[in-house]
Amino acid sequence: MREFCVKVPATTANLGPGFDCIGMALQLYNSVKVELTEDKKIPLEIISRNNFHIPADETNLIYASIKRFYDEAGIGNLPPIRLTQDDKIPMTRGLGSSAACIVAGLIAANEISGLKLKKEDLAALAAKIEGHPDNCVPAIMGGVVVGAVTNGQLSFIKLYTGLFEQNNVSFAVCVPGFELSTELARKVLPEKYSRADAVFNVSHASLLTAALANGDLSKLSAAMADKIHQPYRSALVPNMTEIFEKANKLGAIGSFLSGAGPTIISLFTEHDFEKKMQSYLDTLPGGWQIFNLKLDYNGAVIE
Ligand code: HSE
Numbered sequence: 001m002r003e004f005c006v007k008v009p010a011t012t013a014n015l016g017p018g019f020d021c022i023g024m025a026l027q028l029y030n031s032v033k034v035e036l037t038e039d040k041k042i043p044l045e046i047i048s049r050n051n052f053h054i055p056a057d058e059t060n061l062i063y064a065s066i067k068r069f070y071d072e073a074g075i076g077n078l079p080p081i082r083l084t085q086d087d088k089i090p091m092t093r094g095l096g097s098s099a100a101c102i103v104a105g106l107i108a109a110n111e112i113s114g115l116k117l118k119k120e121d122l123a124a125l126a127a128k129i130e131g132h133p134d135n136c137v138p139a140i141m142g143g144v145v146v147g148a149v150t151n152g153q154l155s156f157i158k159l160y161t162g163l164f165e166q167n168n169v170s171f172a173v174c175v176p177g178f179e180l181s182t183e184l185a186r187k188v189l190p191e192k193y194s195r196a197d198a199v200f201n202v203s204h205a206s207l208l209t210a211a212l213a214n215g216d217l218s219k220l221s222a223a224m225a226d227k228i229h230q231p232y233r234s235a236l237v238p239n240m241t242e243i244f245e246k247a248n249k250l251g252a253i254g255s256f257l258s259g260a261g262p263t264i265i266s267l268f269t270e271h272d273f274e275k276k277m278q279s280y281l282d283t284l285p286g287g288w289q290i291f292n293l294k295l296d297y298n299g300a301v302i303e
Contacts, residue, residue: 065105177287
């Protein structure tokens with residue numbers, strides 16, 4: 001029986017102004033053990049190592065993504081398979097848990113089929129499945145990734161930024177106990193924006209990318225401002241504005257809503273920031289818990 005394991009990082013999308021185009025991988029992982037069982041009587045078996053309620057049939061997102069890879073590649077039937085999921089990325093919290101499943105499925109299918117597609121090709125397919133590139137692409141490639149879709153074709157660049165490592169920047173990933181569906185968090189956004197708001201976000205997303213590329217920590221705080229999604233989503237994340245303000249007072253370099261939320265991430269270097277922030281969050285309703293994470297540079301790997 002052949003077996004291998006796929007490990008995929010959590011991701012945070014947008015980083016403030018980079019709505020649907022900038023994302024970053026974090027050192028928190030989902031793993032899935034893939035076993036080719038050769039047992040034709042049980043074509044599919046799905047187990048959750050954490051006893052989570054995950055779909056155990058063909059609707060399972062990892063399995064559906066394996067299937068999608070086979071369909072897109074136009075290759076034959078899948079062999080009998082057992083998937084054992086070990087999920088550490090909180091679900092429905094804006095940390096790319098769905099993207100991690102899609103990526104795990106595509107990496108697994110690439111390995112099972114022996115097609116040996118490049119990570120770049122898998123990233124394009126993953127972005128097509130998810131509808132935007134800002135979670136799946138960093139989940140595959142690692143690091144901070146900027147992506148754009150032109151006439152249906154994905155172009156992306158992984159920024160080789162040493163900014164966070166050189167300045168010992170950590171991410172206080174503040175995860176609440178409540179969930180927020182991406183569907184709802186996208187529904188509250190307007191169909192149209194003013195030219196002033198469009199210019200605001202283009203300029204800030206560009207400044208953010210340039211600051212990351214040049215390693216300029218001093219511009220990050222200003223660069224993380226946004227007028228496209230965060231102001232509209234604040235109504236769905238109780239105390240979001242207060243949390244941003246408190247993080248700022250405690251010395252955060254910058255804060256943003258992680259993807260569609262409700263998780264909020266603050267960048268910090270002060271050693272006691274996390275402790276002070278957690279004490280503050282404990283005074284709020286919502287069951288907020290901080291994960292202190294670093295940037296993941298490698299993206300998805302087979303182990
Ligand atoms: N860019 C997406 C959003 C990420 O903010 O809606 C969530 O999938």
